Structure formats: structure tokens, C-alpha cells
Amino acid sequence: MLGSTLYLRLKGNAARDAKAWPVAEAAYRAVLERNPRIARVWVQLGHSLKEQGLIAEALAAYEEANLIRPDRADTIHQIGRMLNILGDHDAALANYERALALDPSLPNAEREARLLRSRLEARRNPRLTGLPERLRYVMLGTTGTCNASCVHCPTGKIETAHVPRIPMPMALFQKIVDGIADLELPITDQVSFGLFGDGLVDPMVVQRAAYLRARLPDARISVNTNGAAFNAKKHAALNDHVFTVALHCESLVPETYNDLMRPLRAERVFPKFEAILATFPGKVLVSVPVSKRNLEELPTIREWFLSRGAKEVAFDPLSSRCAEDRSVFDSLALDPHPIRCPPEIMDDLIVDCDGQVLVCCQDFERAEGIGNLQTESLAEVLVGIHRTNMRKLLAEGRHEEMATCSRCYADLRDQPGAEGRSNRPLKEARDTPQTERLVSISR
Numbered sequence: 001m002l003g004s005t006l007y008l009r010l011k012g013n014a015a016r017d018a019k020a021w022p023v024a025e026a027a028y029r030a031v032l033e034r035n036p037r038i039a040r041v042w043v044q045l046g047h048s049l050k051e052q053g054l055i056a057e058a059l060a061a062y063e064e065a066n067l068i069r070p071d072r073a074d075t076i077h078q079i080g081r082m083l084n085i086l087g088d089h090d091a092a093l094a095n096y097e098r099a100l101a102l103d104p105s106l107p108n109a110e111r112e113a114r115l116l117r118s119r120l121e122a123r124r125n126p127r128l129t130g131l132p133e134r135l136r137y138v139m140l141g142t143t144g145t146c147n148a149s150c151v152h153c154p155t156g157k158i159e160t161a162h163v164p165r166i167p168m169p170m171a172l173f174q175k176i177v178d179g180i181a182d183l184e185l186p187i188t189d190q191v192s193f194g195l196f197g198d199g200l201v202d203p204m205v206v207q208r209a210a211y212l213r214a215r216l217p218d219a220r221i222s223v224n225t226n227g228a229a230f231n232a233k234k235h236a237a238l239n240d241h242v243f244t245v246a247l248h249c250e251s252l253v254p255e256t257y258n259d260l261m262r263p264l265r266a267e268r269v270f271p272k273f274e275a276i277l278a279t280f281p282g283k284v285l286v287s288v289p290v291s292k293r294n295l296e297e298l299p300t301i302r303e304w305f306l307s308r309g310a311k312e313v314a315f316d317p318l319s320s321r322c323a324e325d326r327s328v329f330d331s332l333a334l335d336p337h338p339i340r341c342p343p344e345i346m347d348d349l350i351v352d353c354d355g356q357v358l359v360c361c362q363d364f365e366r367a368e369g370i371g372n373l374q375t376e377s378l379a380e381v382l383v384g385i386h387r388t389n390m391r392k393l394l395a396e397g398r399h400e401e402m403a404t405c406s407r408c409y410a411d412l413r414d415q416p417g418a419e420g421r422s423n424r425p426l427k428e429a430r431d432t433p434q435t436e437r438l439v440s441i442s443r
Contacts, residue, residue, distance in 0.1 A: 004034070005031055005034050005035060008027050008028075008030045008031045008034075009027070009028075009031050009041065011023075011027040012024045012027030012028045012031065012041075012044060012048075013044070015027060016044060016047065016048065019051070021048045021049075021051045021052045022048075022052065024044070024048040025045060025048040025049060025052070028041050028044050028045040028048060029045065032045065036064075037068055038068075039065040039066075039068040039069040039072070039075070040065070042061050042062070042064045042065035042068065043061070043062065043065045043072075043074075043075055043078070045061045046058045046059075046061035046062040046065065046078060046082075047078075049061055050078075050082070055082055055085050055086055056082075056086065058078075058082055059079065059082035059083065059086065062075055062078045062079045062082060063079060066079060071102065072102075073099045073100075073102035073103035073106050073109075074099070074103075074106065076095050076098050076099040076102070077095070077096065077099040077106055077108075077109045079095045080092045080093070080094075080095030080096040080099060080109075080112075080113075081112070083095060084112075084116060089116060089119070089120055090120070092116060093113060093116050093117060093120065096109055096112060096113035096116065097113060100113060115178060115181075115182055118182055119182040119183070119184075130382075130383045130388070131183065131185075131379065131382055131383055132185065132346075132347050132382060133185075133186075134185060134186045134187070134188050134347065135180065135185050135186070135187050135188070135347060135348065135349050136187075136188050136189050136344070136347045136348050137187075137189045137190060137191075137192065137348045137349070137350075137361075138180070138187055138190075138191040138192070138219075138348070138349045139191075139192045139195050139348065139349070139350045139351070139361050140168065140173070140176065140191065140192065140193055140194075140195065140351050141168060141194070141195035141196055141197060141351060141352035141353040142167065142168050142173065142193045142194060142195075142197070142199060142202045142204070142205060142208055142353065143166070143167045143168065143194070143197035143198065143199070143201050143202035143353055144163060144164045144165045144166050144167075144196060144197045144352065144353040144354070145165045145166075145167075145197045145198070145201050146196065146197045146198045146201065146226075147198055147201055147226070147228050147229055147264065148198070148226050148228070148261050148262065148263070148264050149262055149263065150250070150260055150261050150262065151259065151260055151262060151328055151332075152260075152289075152291070152318065152321070152328050152329050152332055153321060153364070154321055154323055154364040154365060155196055155197075155364060159323070159324070159325075159364075159365055160196075160364055160365055162366075163196065163352075163364070163365070163366055164352070164353055164354045165197075166353055166354065167202050167203060167204060167353065168202075168353040168354075168355075170204055170207070170208075172355050172373060172374060173204075173208055173211070174211060175373060175378075176351060176373055176378060177211060177212050177215050177216060178215060179373075179377060179378030179379070180215075180216060180349075180378065181215045181216055183378065183379060183382075186218070187216065187218075187219045187220075189220070190219070190220040190221070190222045190243065190244070191212060191216070191219050191220065191221050191222065192222045192223075192224055192246070193205060193208065193209070193221065193222070193223045193224065194223060194224035194225065195350065195351075195352055195353075195361060196352065196364055197353065198224070198225050198226055198228070198229055199223040199224045199225050200223065200225040200227075200229040200230055200231075200235060201229045205223060205235070205238065206234070206235065206237045206238055206241075209221055209223070209238055209241035209242055210237075210240075210241055212241070213240075213241045220243035220244070221241055221242045221243055221244075222242065222243060222244040222245070222246050222285075223238060223242055223244075223245050223246065224246045224248070225245065225246070225247060225248065226247070226248045226249070226261065226264060226269070227247055227248075227249070227269055227272045227273055227276055228264050228268065228269045228272065230272045230275060230276050230279075232275055232279055235279070236279050238280070239279065239280055239283070242280070242283065243283065244283055244284075244285050244311070245276060245280045245283050245284050245285070246285050246287055247273070247276060247284055247285070247286045247287065247310075248287050248289075249273070249286055249287070249288060249301070249305075250288060250289060250291070250293075250294055251293065251294045251297065251301070252270075252297060252300060252301055252304055253294075253297060254266035254267065254270075256293055256294060256297075257269075257270075259293075260291075260293060260294070273305075273308075274308060277305070277308045277309045277310060278309075281309050282309065282311050283311055284305075284309070284310045284311055285310070285311050285312045285313075285314060286301075286305045286310050286312070286313045286314065287314050287316055288301055288313065288314065288315050288316065289316050289317070289318045289319075290315050290316065290317065290318060290334065290411065291318050291332035291333065291334070292331075292332055292333075292334065293332060295334070298315055301313065302315075317410045317411040317412060318332060318333050318334070318336075318410065318411050319339075319362055319408075319409070319410040320333075320336065320362075320407065320408060320409040320410065321362045321364050322360065322362050322363055322364065322365065322367070322403075322404045322405075322407045322408050323364070323365075323407065324407060326407075326409065329409070333409075333410075333411050334411045335411055335412065336409040336410060336411055337409065337410065337411075337412050338408065338409055339405075339408040339409060339410050340397070340399045340405065340408075341360075341394060341399075341405065341408075342394060342395075343391045343392075343394040343395040345359070345360070345394070346359070346387060346390060346391040346394065348361075349378075349382075351373055352366065354372075354374065355372045355373040355374035355375075356369050356371075356372050357369065357370050357371040357372060357373060357381050358370070359390050359402075359404060360404045360405075360408075362404065362408060363404045367403035367404055368390070368402060368403055368404045369386075370384065370386035370387050370390060371384055371386060371387070390402070
């Protein structure tokens, strides 16, 4: 009998190590049929059930282990985790605190208890009345550095010399992600890495994607890039976490590309396009801001990328990016019109690399700040007076009173051959929020 039990435990452990959870579950159950007083096996059964998403059953297994050995901090920690997932937050916190009292050094327990305590306090705090029910887009400046300074973009030019060029500190990034998770705010569209910088320039992009996926498993992550910084060895791990790699390309004609996307060079970047398409099959969305310089080659661009496995090629309206000097934009734009967004854009969360919260993803000069997550909590920013006032101005059509909106122009068009998410008839485009029309992947 002993040999049979030992064999089954070893079989269960081998299946556990191989992540063959149903096999592990069956082996551990067979052990417990022979001897139901082995606390460690009940714990392993709980792990096997948890990994299969059977949370209530896992909780029951951990509780059986706790009845046999009530002094094991790790078992109590697991009970707290299951109760937290099942929504019994007060009981979960009590178990976290009991586990930490037995073992203050228990891995992850202190952090999880702190996050849960913050969530409970937030729910009971009357100051949080007015929180949005959801976030549409979350756009994070995971780095302030871009390796390009496109001719029509303020990045790298004197008007944005005051803007920080640093990677977002990891602690700040985690604070933002934890804030969204703790407030239980669903993200209905996507989380974009790369606001005014290039997402692949960020040295921590893989770690950020993994952290966000763990805390917000339903969020769709998009990494915005022009492709020049792509390194297959470093960035291939993103495939496990991202929904989209948004690739910015303005031309496939080398002379045009070199001019529009200075100082990038076609001979260095174009080979990386093929490597990106091969590394992220079915995930690459190509963003092409349409201008007088590339209008004639749109069908060629579309065919080139789609034939190599791109998920989509989107031909996006050229934006003035709220620049005070529109001379370059006007020389490239096809049919620019003033953009006047509705108040729904205030359901977006736009945070630059230093924690500055902005109203608009086109505010390259950062003229319209409404908070800073270095010093404020996410809840404080979302219910803050600055955000409330901005929503009111937009709702009342007082766009001319805002530094960004008063200078915001973009093409609105339905161009032949420019099939993509941004191609809508003129009237429909005018009635569509800017962040949907000026797709956030356009850098």
C-alpha cells in the first residue's frame, strides 16, 4: 500500500511539473483515497484544481489541508487567494493577515494583502464617487524616447525640448496597472505602450508586458513602434503577451521614407519589417499616415505588408498633432479640418513617462495636464476636478478654450485604395471621437 501511495505521489508531482494538471489531479485524488490525512497532498490537489480554473474546488482542498495542519502559513495564504478570486474580499484579507502573522516573509503575501486592503478602502471611500465605469483606451508613455523625428511630428524638435526622454520608472508603471486592477476598471479597447516614444526603445518592454498581462489578463496590449529598434532575441518574448504590434511606416520608397521618417534609413529598417512580421505572425497592424507624399503608393504598401502576413494595414488621417506651427502639416495634408472631440475621450487614460496625465494623445507639447500619477493615486486623478472640468468643456463645445483642441486639425477622408480602419465618409468621421479616428498607433 505504501509503495502504491508513493508511486501515485511521484506520478502527481511529475504531472504537476509538466503542467499536466488533470493528470496531477487524478493522481493526488488517488493518494487521498488511500490516506486522506496527508496535508501536503491536499495542497497539491488544490494547486492542480486552481490551475484548471476550478477555484471553489481548490479552496475546498486547501481548507482540508488547513484542518489537518492549521499552522502552515502557505496554506492559509492560498485560502486567501482563492477567497479573493471568488469575491469574498473581507475573508480573503483576514486569511492574508493570519498567514503573515505566522510567516511575515511569505513570498507575495504582503504585496497581495496591501493591494487588497487598498481596494477595500477605495470601495468604502465616498471621495471616489464619480469614477468611470470603464476605460476605453489606456495609452502609456513607457518611454519618452523616439528614434525618429518624422517631418510632421513635434518629437525631437525644439517645441518638445522640455518633454522628458526617459523610460517610465517600473514602480510608476506598476502603480498605474495596479490602480486599474484594484479599481476593477475594464479596458474596452486596448493598452498601448509608446505614447510620444517608441515602444521597442523601452528597455523594460518585455517585463512591462508580462506584468500587465498578469494583473490585467483580459487587456489587449499593443506595442507601438517604427520597427528600427526591433531585436528578435530581445523582443520575441512579447509574443506571449501582446495582442498587436503596431508598426508605423510612411512609405516603401526609400527616398520618401528617408525624408518623412528622419533620421531613420530605409536600408536599415526595411529588413526589420520582415523580421517583425515573421516574429509576430498575425499580430502586426501596420499604420500608414496618409499624405501627399505617399498617396500614390498606398495599394503597393497594403499588398506588400499583407502578402507577408500583416494582420491589417490601416491608412490613417494625417494629424497636426496640436502643433502651433502647422506649415509642414499643411504642406503634406490632403483635406484638413478642425477636430472637435466629444466628452467620451475623457474615458481614456493617457500617461506620459514621468506620470503626467494628459487629455489627448496628440498633445506632444504636453500643454493640457490634468494630474500626475507620481504624486496622486489613479482614483484621485480619475475623479479629480481637472478631469471633471475638461469633460464639461468638451460637453459644452468650448474647444477653443483648450490649448490642444483649438490647434487640432486632421484629414478626414475616404480615399480610394486606402482600405483600413480609419477610412470613413467625411460626415461619419466628423462625428467620431478623435482617438478612434486618429488611431493611437499613429506615431
